Amino acid sequence: MHTPDWKQLLADALTLPGRLSAAYSMFHNYSISNRLWAIAQLEARGLPISPIASYNGWKKFGRQVKKGEKALSLLMPRMYRKKDASGALTDPEDIRIGFMVRNHWFSLDQTEGEAYEPDLLIPEWSRVAALDALGLREEVFSDMNGNKMGYSVPCEGVIAVNPLNPLPWKTRFHEIAHCLLHTEAAMLSDDQVLDDSLIEVEAESVAYLCCASLGLPGLAESRGYIQHWMQGTESKRLTGKNIQRIFGAADKILSAGKPAQPESGICGQAMQAADLP
Template identity: 45%
Template structure:
């Protein structure tokens, strides 16, 4: 094929996605998981102080991630649980130890925008690799998808999509921003209210299937373009599907949707301006 690049066998790749071992990346567990109340408080405080909304962590937490708090930055206040043990004298004259748990407000946290790399030569962000056949910005433009700032407090989230608005956001600290880009693009193509989100038997897609579909699209795109992340994608899909029975059902009902979305994404970013072929 003159201008087209031969693509790998997607049928075999899709089968391997469900059967070969995978792993869940450590990047899903790097940050503390804050309560919804604390997340709301952090967003409110960042907003009134004019700090760009983004992931938060403690002083030492950022240090472990290779970042430091900028000089002069004031910490964000959140509720922090405190456990205190007291001895209570019982009627028989003996002491009984009781544990009390309460919350206090502490100024211990900082937003990403309040930090900087400890080593300027190693900023801690992963660049998106360039590929000879596919252009990210071209794909976004051709698909009508807009990239917006990442405004999530939870740094474990790699990105998010607003399918009905055709918007995606990628965490500046995402471990594999290229894979996350494919994943969020897939949500926009497959899971908006305007998209056909019903299975062939009329059953509607639940959250686990949506996540598995989006990651399966990312898996095929990464495999086709020779990008890393296949083992992590397998782990993500298998974790969301949860059981061999649901994986089998997924293989039957979602394969055509996944292939179509991956093909559309690859064509949209094709530098050759022509179709994307796969065997």
């Protein structure tokens, strides 16, 4: 089974705004990488971006997969225990998580049956809940340098955003990303090109994915920064490891700010972005 081209998926996400927020609102229970992969598969087949579910998932909505439709692939986590050459468990306590490609999903347009109205609202994302879950703190911006848009102290888990910043959310996600990915850094002030441009590419790519998912402004500016900093990196390109880190951090931030799933499975409360401007 083939695995997706993550570099291409990230490149597409950075150049085709709108798709990610559509993906987030429709596939918000899936990881960012799976969302992007699902979109790429739907587009390759000429299908519109629409909600996806498993065969049995659609049955619950009274819908059947149309005859001849081919399932979409997603990456699913799989727990396993390591075995030695003879097939014996090396350590029964040593449980690892790997990922495997499964072909289980169909989009709304691949099914027929009872009417289905997708809930296209972007789920609530709370800054307070996210910072709390990530163990971070946002302090009052204290810096005489008015050109500085924000800063982070990754080793202490502290971020701050300049109140005059026209794109506070983009900066907030950027600083949170530094705290998740660059804990070895003492302090990162975002008013200049830093020595390590790769750090900036990573943080800004996370900010881009979060803003694009939540429908927040600043995407064009974000792309500009990413391209600018990319020119400053040695290799001028991201490795698979960088991309994994970017997807991982963005997933972590987005899921940290999501409300817990209601137990009944019925969403009683109106969804609203209570903590967004």
